[in-house]
Amino acid sequence: MSGSPSRVYVARLAGLPVYDPNGDQVGKVRDVVAMMRQGTQPPRVLGLVVEVFTRRRIFLPMTRVTNVDVGHVTTTGLVNMRRFEQRPTEVLVLGEMLDRTVTVLETGATAVVFDMAMEQWRTRDWVLSKVAVREGGKRFRRRGQSHVFDWADVSGFAQVEEGQGATHILAAFESMKAADLAAVLHDLSPKRRKEIAAALEDERLADVLEELPEDDQVEILAALDTERAADVLEEMSPDDAADLIAELPTETAEALLTLMEPDEAEDVRRLLTYEERTAGGLMTSEPVILPADATVADALAHVRNADLSPALAAMIYVCRPPLETPTGRFIGIGHIQRLLREPPSELVSAVLDTDLDGLRPDDSLTTVSKYLATYNLVAAPVLNDEGRLLGAVTVDDVLDHLLPDDWRESDQPGDNDSQEVDHDAS
Structure with missing residues (x-):
């Protein structure tokens, strides 16, 4: 090397x-x-x-x-x-050793680990040789300065530290997508998971929770104080929040719904009335909904919202007022691919697909899957008997329920645990 x-x-x-x-x-x-x-x-x-x-x-x-x-x-x-x-x-050096509080043996001062250095010895073994710390104790001359010590010059890694921070591990993983950070958290100890979750901002934690298995979601949410848990649920998409709340004890679920903003809680309560593996249980109540007099430019501006998933951003839903679900009468859907070919000043009502009958909230998962496959859609409207839009089902939520419950943890199809892949042979 x-x-x-x-x-x-x-x-x-x-x-x-x-x-x-x-x-x-x-x-x-x-x-x-x-x-x-x-x-x-x-x-x-x-x-x-x-x-x-x-x-x-x-x-x-x-x-x-x-x-x-x-x-x-x-x-x-x-x-x-x-x-x-x-x-x-x-x-795990990043997951478990960063943010540890250690003691500098020469002075007795305490400091927080923000990085570690590894190097290769003459034996060709790699070792953790250096510990980079940021001053935290009174016995340092100036707080906040950083120093690098030899491994033998600090102590404190052997004992379990309660209340370990997460500032520096989050800095190392700052650019990770939510799904990737969720995979990291899943592989850490419950203690470390809770500490990192506590340090995440509400919106970031909500995104990560949506990518975790249900057991991890419940564990992390239970470790938060009730008011913060309610804030995080508000940041989640209503369908994911409903799925998580459904896993909680009834008393806990009701307490969290009471603390949530009334509009957010109402959406979640409505979704909880549907069976899980139905169109109503799968749908989100917050698709992109526009009035009939909206222009193509209006539609494109709405789907640029970075918070929308690709499936939700692929389609707009045009309705009569009110535009919050359940809406007024549903008129039709607008495919973004079609809208991109139209003049920005064109009314969306002129280029709508009005031939598709929407799903009903009690339609089964099988019916929903066949509907999306038949019409080559990544999302579909869900309508009540009066023809009002209740929400939209997206293909990613359908896949979540078609795959085994442990699909986030299980091996991918075709993988072999004992297989060795020779990347030279291609």
């Missing part, structure tokens, strides 16, 4: 692409795995946790890493695709 720098700071590895010798990307670095040792010996770095393109997290031994450079990691062509499972003797 002669091309690698002698010292690598771990936080800078987060999210770096991992390439095989041919220059093809294998995945991205998500964490570093180390093993604690007795006395003052620095922990041995065992390898990297790499997320491959199936969103599976695998273990890449350091013996397979041929280069660690600015902006990327290179591996040998042979990568074991077995899912990573952390052993009791192992520690």
